[in-house]
Amino acid sequence: MVDSSIDKHLTSWVVLLLILSVSFSASGESLVVSKQGGGFHSIQKAINKASAGDVVYVEEGTYRENLNLNKKITIKGPGPKTVNIVSKEKGEPVISAGPSNSKIKLAGVAIKGATGSKCPDLDKGICPVGLSATGEVSISVIDAQINGNARDGLLLQDSSRLSLVNSLVAKNGENLKGDSNIFYAGIELRNSSQANLKDVELIENRIGLLLSHSATVEIKKCRVSGSSEVGVWVANQAKILIESSEILNSEVGVRGFGGKVKLANSKISENKLGLNFLVTSASLENVSIKGNEVGGDLREGSKVRLKYSTIRANGRTGLKVFNSKVNLYNTEFVKNGSYGLHLFEGSASTVKDSSFENHESAGILLQKTSKARVVSSSFKENGKAVQMAESSRLELNRAKITNNDTGIEISIPEDFTGKLSGFSNMISDNATNFSGVSENTQKKLVAEKE
Numbered sequence: 001m002v003d004s005s006i007d008k009h010l011t012s013w014v015v016l017l018l019i020l021s022v023s024f025s026a027s028g029e030s031l032v033v034s035k036q037g038g039g040f041h042s043i044q045k046a047i048n049k050a051s052a053g054d055v056v057y058v059e060e061g062t063y064r065e066n067l068n069l070n071k072k073i074t075i076k077g078p079g080p081k082t083v084n085i086v087s088k089e090k091g092e093p094v095i096s097a098g099p100s101n102s103k104i105k106l107a108g109v110a111i112k113g114a115t116g117s118k119c120p121d122l123d124k125g126i127c128p129v130g131l132s133a134t135g136e137v138s139i140s141v142i143d144a145q146i147n148g149n150a151r152d153g154l155l156l157q158d159s160s161r162l163s164l165v166n167s168l169v170a171k172n173g174e175n176l177k178g179d180s181n182i183f184y185a186g187i188e189l190r191n192s193s194q195a196n197l198k199d200v201e202l203i204e205n206r207i208g209l210l211l212s213h214s215a216t217v218e219i220k221k222c223r224v225s226g227s228s229e230v231g232v233w234v235a236n237q238a239k240i241l242i243e244s245s246e247i248l249n250s251e252v253g254v255r256g257f258g259g260k261v262k263l264a265n266s267k268i269s270e271n272k273l274g275l276n277f278l279v280t281s282a283s284l285e286n287v288s289i290k291g292n293e294v295g296g297d298l299r300e301g302s303k304v305r306l307k308y309s310t311i312r313a314n315g316r317t318g319l320k321v322f323n324s325k326v327n328l329y330n331t332e333f334v335k336n337g338s339y340g341l342h343l344f345e346g347s348a349s350t351v352k353d354s355s356f357e358n359h360e361s362a363g364i365l366l367q368k369t370s371k372a373r374v375v376s377s378s379f380k381e382n383g384k385a386v387q388m389a390e391s392s393r394l395e396l397n398r399a400k401i402t403n404n405d406t407g408i409e410i411s412i413p414e415d416f417t418g419k420l421s422g423f424s425n426m427i428s429d430n431a432t433n434f435s436g437v438s439e440n441t442q443k444k445l446v447a448e449k450e
Contacts, residue, residue, distance in 0.1 A: 028053035028074075035061035043067055043075070043085065052102070058109065064088045069097045069104050070137075077108035080145035080168070084110045087149075091116035091128050094149070098125070098160055099135020106131075107142040114149035127151055130172065133160035133193070140165075146186075147171050153186045153205065156193035156215070166199045173206030174228065183207070186227075189215035189238070197222050204228075208250070211238035211259065218243070225249050231271065234259035234280070242266050253292065256280030256302070263287050268295075274314065277302040277324070284309055289318075295336060298324045306331045311340070318359075321347040321370075328354050333363065340382075343370035343392070351377050359383065363404075366392035366418075374399055374422075384409045385430070388418060396422035396445060402429045408445075410436035423449040 031046045032039035033056060040046040043063050046056045052072040060082040066089050069075075077083030087094045094111045097104050116128040125132035128150040133139055137160050144167040146153040153172035156162055164187075173184025186205035189195055190213050197219040202208040208224040211217055212235045220243045224231040227250035234240050238259040246267045247253045253271040254261060261282040268274045268289045275282075275289065275296035282302070287309045289295045295314035298304055302324040310332045311318040318336035319326060323346035331354045333340030338361040343349055345368035352375045356363030362384040366372055371393040378400040379385035385401040388394055389411040399422075401407045407427045410416050413436035420437065425445050427433050434442050 028055055030055045030057060032057050032059065033063070034059040047073060047075075058083050062086055066092045067095045069095065070100050070102060072102045072104070074105040074107070075109065076105075079108045080110040080143065083108060084112060086113040087115060087128070091118060091120050091126070093125065093127060093129045093132035093155070095131045096125060097131065097133045097139055098137035099158065101136035101138070103138045103140070105140045105142075106144060108144070110145040110147070111153075112146070112148045114151070116150055119151070123157075125155060125157055127155060129153065129155045131155070132157075133162065134158050135160060137161075139163070142166060144168075145170070149173075151184045152188045152210075154188070156187075156189045156195060158191050158193065160193045162187075162193070162195040164195065164197045164200050168201045168203065169205065169208075170201070170203040171205065174204065183210060185210035185233075188212075189217060191215065201225070202227075202231075207231075207233055208247075209233070209240075210235075211240060212236050214238060216240070220244055222246075223248075227251065230255045230276075233257075234261055247271070252276050256282060268292065273297055277304060280304075283307075288312070289314065291315075295319055298322065298326060300324065302326075305329075310334070311336060317342050320344065321349065323347060325349070328352070330354060332357075334358060339363075339365050341365070343367065343372060345369050348372070351375070353377060355379070356385065357381055362387040362409075365389075366394060368392065373397075378402075379404060379407075384435075387411060388416070388420060390415065390418065392418040394418075394420050394422075396420070396425055397449075398423075399425045399427075401425065401427045401433075404430045405432065406430060406435050407433040408435070408437055412436075420445070423447055 055074040058077040062084040111130040114128040119127035125134040129152040130146040130149040131154045140163045147170040153169045169186040185207035186202040188210045200222045202224045204226040208227045208231045215238045218241045222245040224247045230252045231247040231250040233255045235257045242263045253268045253274045256277040263284045274292035282304045285307045289311045293315045296319045299322040304326045307329045312334040314336045316337040318340045322344045327350045333356045335358040340356045340363045347370040349372040354377045359382045363382040373395045380403045382404045384406040385404045407430040
C-alpha cells in the first residue's frame with residue numbers, strides 16, 4: 001500500500017508537470033527544482049542546463065545559493081512565503097543578472113540574506129545585495145519578497161531595466177546602520193538604469209528608494225514606510241514620478257539633491273521632515289502633506305510647484321523656503337504649528353487661489369529679501385495673516401483676510417525697507433487689521449483697482 005503522503009506528493013507532481021507543459025510550452029522547456037527528489041536539487045544547475053526561453057520552476061524550500069542569470073529565462077516559485085533563495089557566499093549578491101540584454105523573469109520567490117559590508121567589485125555589481133542588475137539586462141519581478149540583505153535589496157546599474165509588481169522590499173541595509181555610508185536602500189538605481197514599480201511596499205529599509213546619476217523611476221500605488229534615513233532620495237540628474245502612493249513614518253519622506261521630482265495623488269505623512277529639496281525641480285498635484293514635524297524644507301535654488309494640494313497639521317511649519325522659489329495654486333494650509341509658509345532670505349513665491357487657516361504665529365511670514373505675490377487667497381484664524389520683516393516685498397491682490405488676531409503686520413516698522421502693495425483686498429473683522437502699516441498703504445490695499 002502506498003503511503004498517503006507519498007501518494008499526495010506524486011499526484012501533485014504529475015499535476016504540476018501537466019500545468020507547466022501547458023503553460024510554458026510556447027515559450028520554452030520546463031525544468032523543475034525540488035528538495036524532495038526528481039528534477040534538480042540546485043536552482044543554478046537548472047539555470048546552467050536551461051536554454052534561452054526556458055522556465056525553471058522551484059518547489060517549496062530554502063535554497064542557499066548565489067545565482068547568476070545572463071540569458072533569457074524565467075524562475076518561478078509558488079510564492080515568496082514558501083520559496084527562499086538565501087545567499088551562500090559573503091559579499092556576493094543573492095542573484096546577479098546581466099550584463100547581456102536578455103530578458104529575465106522572477107516570480108513567487110523570496111530573495112534574502114546577502115551578508116558582508118564591502119563590495120568586491122561595485123562596477124560589476126558584486127555586492128552583498130539581494131538582486132544586482134548590470135549591463136542591458138531587463139528584469140521582471142512579480143509577487144516577490146526582497147528582504148534582510150546587508151546593503152541594497154535591489155541594485156540596478158548601467159542601462160538595466162526593472163519591472164517590479166506586487167512585491168515587498170523590506171529591512172535592507174539596516175544591519176549596517178552604524179556604517180558612516182548611509183547609501184544603502186531597498187532599491188538603488190545608478191547610471192541610466194530604469195524602473196517601474198506598481199503595488200510595491202518598501203518597508204523599514206535604511207533608504208526606501210535611491211536614484212542617482214541619470215536614473216529614472218515611475219512608481220504607482222506603492223507604499224514607502226519606516227525608512228530610518230529617507231523614504232525616497234533623488235540625486236544628480238535622476239527623475240522620478242510618484243503617483244497614487246504613500247510615503248510615511250520616515251526620518252525624511254522625499255529628499256531631492258538635484259534631479260526632478262513629480263508627485264500626483266499621493267500622501268506624504270507622519271515623517272520627521274516631509275519634503276527636503278536642495279537644487280531640485282519638483283511638481284506636486286493633488287498631494288497631501290500631513291502630520292510631519294515640518295511639511296517641507298526647500299533650499300538653494302529649488303523650484304517647486306504645488307497645485308490642488310493640502311498642507312495640514314504639520315507640527316512646526318508647513319513649508320520653509322530658503323533661497324528658492326515656490327508657486328502655490330489652489331493649495332490649503334491648515335494648522336501647521338507656527339507658520340503655514342515661511343519665506344527666508346532670497347526666496348520668492350506666487351500664491352493664487354489658496355488658503356491659510358489656524359496658524360499660531362502667521363499664515364505667511366516674509367523675512368529679509370524674500371518676496372511674494374498673493375492673489376485671490378484667504379486667511380482666517382491665524383495669529384497674523386501675513387507678517388513682514390526687514391526688506392521683504394509683498395504684492396497682495398483680491399485677498400480675503402478676516403477673523404485673525406492681526407491682519408497684516410510689519411515687524412519693527414522703523415527698520416522696514418521692503419515694500420507692501422496691492423489692491424481690492426478685504427481686510428476686516430480681525431482683532432487688529434493692521435500693525436506697523438502706514439495709513440496710506442492701508443487705503444491702497446483695500447481700494448478697488450482703477
